[in-house]
Amino acid sequence: MRRRTFCKSTVAAAVAATLPGCGAEEQQVDVGSLISAISTDGAELSIESGAVSELAESLTGRLYLQSDEGYDTAKQVWNGMFEQKQPAMVVQCTSTDDVINAVNFARERDLLVSVKCGGHSLPGKSTSDGGIMIDLSQMHSVDVDTDALTLRADGGSLLGHIDGAASAHNMMTTTGIVSHTGAGGFTLGGGFGRTDRKMGLAIDNLLAATVVTANGDLVRASEDENADLFWGLRGGGGNFGIATEFVYRLHPFNPIVYGGTLIYRFDKDFLDFYAELHSTVSDEANIEPNFVPGEDGETVAMVEVVWCGDHAAGEKALAPMLAHPGLISGTLGPFPYHDIQTAVDGLLGHGKQYYLKSSFLNELTPEAIEVILEFAGRGTVGSWFQHLGGATSKVAASATAYSHRDAALNFGIMYFGEDPAQNDTKIAAVREYYKAMEPHMAGFYTNLNDDDEKKTWGNYGENYPRLVALKNKYDPENLFRLNANIKPG
Numbered sequence: 001m002r003r004r005t006f007c008k009s010t011v012a013a014a015v016a017a018t019l020p021g022c023g024a025e026e027q028q029v030d031v032g033s034l035i036s037a038i039s040t041d042g043a044e045l046s047i048e049s050g051a052v053s054e055l056a057e058s059l060t061g062r063l064y065l066q067s068d069e070g071y072d073t074a075k076q077v078w079n080g081m082f083e084q085k086q087p088a089m090v091v092q093c094t095s096t097d098d099v100i101n102a103v104n105f106a107r108e109r110d111l112l113v114s115v116k117c118g119g120h121s122l123p124g125k126s127t128s129d130g131g132i133m134i135d136l137s138q139m140h141s142v143d144v145d146t147d148a149l150t151l152r153a154d155g156g157s158l159l160g161h162i163d164g165a166a167s168a169h170n171m172m173t174t175t176g177i178v179s180h181t182g183a184g185g186f187t188l189g190g191g192f193g194r195t196d197r198k199m200g201l202a203i204d205n206l207l208a209a210t211v212v213t214a215n216g217d218l219v220r221a222s223e224d225e226n227a228d229l230f231w232g233l234r235g236g237g238g239n240f241g242i243a244t245e246f247v248y249r250l251h252p253f254n255p256i257v258y259g260g261t262l263i264y265r266f267d268k269d270f271l272d273f274y275a276e277l278h279s280t281v282s283d284e285a286n287i288e289p290n291f292v293p294g295e296d297g298e299t300v301a302m303v304e305v306v307w308c309g310d311h312a313a314g315e316k317a318l319a320p321m322l323a324h325p326g327l328i329s330g331t332l333g334p335f336p337y338h339d340i341q342t343a344v345d346g347l348l349g350h351g352k353q354y355y356l357k358s359s360f361l362n363e364l365t366p367e368a369i370e371v372i373l374e375f376a377g378r379g380t381v382g383s384w385f386q387h388l389g390g391a392t393s394k395v396a397a398s399a400t401a402y403s404h405r406d407a408a409l410n411f412g413i414m415y416f417g418e419d420p421a422q423n424d425t426k427i428a429a430v431r432e433y434y435k436a437m438e439p440h441m442a443g444f445y446t447n448l449n450d451d452d453e454k455k456t457w458g459n460y461g462e463n464y465p466r467l468v469a470l471k472n473k474y475d476p477e478n479l480f481r482l483n484a485n486i487k488p489g
């Protein structure tokens with residue numbers, strides 16, 4: 001049997017240590033053996049281990065096969081519902097060349113590709129059974145240019161890396177509400193956060209991205225270079241390639257914001273109050289109610305308030321919230337933005353069972369309020385609003401691939417727990433609640449929903465044909481299909 005030695009994989013580090021030349025990262029494989037995998041359309045494939053060894057040799061990062069020590073850790077994604085998935089291999093990239101080599105390897109063999117940044121895809125799109133996981137999680141360096149007011153982040157960065165680097169200079173760009181979420185999926189889908197009504201979505205602050213396309217080319221996209229691709233990256237998700245770098249606009253920012261958490265009685269009075277408040281309050285304010293069980297098990301409205309402007313102005317603008325008769329507890333005052341950006345990191349930690357459906361509301365109507373009163377009142381699953389509008393609505397729907405510029409709110413219904421035995425019941429409860437809300441909502445955030453192709457078309461509205469044309473240009477064989485997929489035309 002032919003044998004070949006290669007470096008960088010972890011399978012046989014112990015064996016490698018006995019071989020001259022490659023040190024502890026060298027290993028031996030039987031180049032004649034075959035590795036089972038899955039093609040883009042789900043057919044079974046056999047890949048020569050010699051080809052895998054060549055890929056491993058080409059990397060500055062590491063390649064893990066299923067039998068390798070470290071594989072189980074390397075393949076992990078955030079949602080515990082998908083922890084049983086078994087990619088045929090994980091390529092843990094540490095350089096742009098690694099990404100290019102992995103993409104070329106996959107395309108040449110028609111291998112099913114998943115791309116992992118933070119691994120937070122709710123429907124588990126960053127993993128697969130039998131595919132190649134291209135894992136960017138080790139590529140997370142972030143630099144701030146204080147003169148240009150820009151931040152450059154590697155394509156595998158987490159939102160916490162960006163928040164930390166920006167706030168160290170009293171600056172910020174819009175990131176999301178949990179710091180271990182990946183910047184990759186978050187940004188390419190749109191990117192909502194506590195500052196978006198003031199600063200715009202993440203895509204509205206994106207100045208450039210560097211992308212490895214399906215044919216292995218490295219392409220820069222900005223308003224001045226490959227502007228068509230730049231348009232598609234801002235909302236079109238991972239459909240057009242793998243982003244190895246993002247450049248964001250920074251805004252001067254006081255890392256001490258004004259706000260807090262207020263608990264209200266959950267009733268029609270509160271929902272009517274919020275229906276008025278969310279649409280009239282200044283763009284500095286981000287006000288997000290969560291409908292969750294209170295201390296006595298009865299549903300309450302737990303409202304998170306962040307004012308990212310002058311504190312005295314915030315105190316005045318938000319005074320009606322403290323005067324509302326349904327207020328049970330809580331107060332407003334100055335606090336570090338970092339505290340709120342990491343407050344639910346543990347609650348929404350890795351490995352639990354999660355299921356979520358969400359949709360946009362252009363208006364919180366009396367009919368929608370009726371549904372929330374009925375279903376959130378049951379206390380079976382949690383639901384919440386993400387406050388949009390403000391700067392997120394001041395961009396034309398056709399200016400970026402993300403088109404939901406009229407949305408005033410995003411409404412999410414989520415189950416999370418530790419016990420998989422509860423999944424069926426809780427998923428059914430989320431779906432029932434969502435079905436009742438659906439007539440009062442319009443379109444959905446592709447970063448939070450798993451929906452069928454027809455709905456994905458409708459969801460992009462008039463931007464869809466342009467996205468298909470881009471897909472035809474940058475990924476005609478649909479190599480990048482584990483996402484809210486835009487099929488080539």
Ligand SMILES: Cc1cc2nc3c(=O)[nH]c(=O)nc-3n(C[C@H](O)[C@H](O)[C@H](O)COP(=O)(O)OP(=O)(O)OC[C@H]3O[C@@H](n4cnc5c(N)ncnc54)[C@H](O)[C@@H]3O)c2cc1C
Nearest residue numbers: 117118119120121126155176177182184185186192238243
């Ligand atoms: C706990 C939690 C909190 C969240 N909070 C917010 C929030 O506040 N605001 C908000 O807008 N969204 C939020 N989301 C949704 C979030 O934006 C999506 O789940 C997003 O996909 C996460 O990105 P990721 O890189 O971690 O995902 P991954 O699972 O790593 O990737 C998901 C998909 O994104 C694509 N992708 C990822 N990285 C790249 C890249 N570098 N290049 C090309 N494609 C890539 C791939 O198609 C991949 O399948 C949250 C999700 C979770 C689980």
